[in-house]
Amino acid sequence: MNKCDCCKRQMHRVDTDGLCLVCLGIHSFTAVIKERTELNANDSLDLAIDLMEKLQSAILEWLVDERGLSTEFVADIGRGMVRQSQH
Numbered sequence: 001m002n003k004c005d006c007c008k009r010q011m012h013r014v015d016t017d018g019l020c021l022v023c024l025g026i027h028s029f030t031a032v033i034k035e036r037t038e039l040n041a042n043d044s045l046d047l048a049i050d051l052m053e054k055l056q057s058a059i060l061e062w063l064v065d066e067r068g069l070s071t072e073f074v075a076d077i078g079r080g081m082v083r084q085s086q087h
């Protein structure tokens with residue numbers, strides 16, 4: 001197990017910056033919100049957390065419906081993505 005540098009939770013995986021997927025998402029959302037809106041850093045972070053929680057609950061709901069992670073589910077998430085992961 002790894003410890004996320006941001007939320008300090010024990011996670012199965014963190015990225016090269018030491019962030020878990022949820023914190024990575026929140027950091028990414030915050031950066032985009034700050035860049036594209038007039039919101040200050042705190043409000044951007046609050047909005048990013050709200051958005052990430054909605055995404056988390058949707059993903060969890062779908063995973064429960066599918067009884068686990070399937071390659072079809074992963075393929076659907078990636079479908080239509082313009083930019084692919086660099087990793």
Ligand SMILES: [Zn+2]
Binds near residue numbers: 004005006020024
């Ligand atoms: Zn984290």
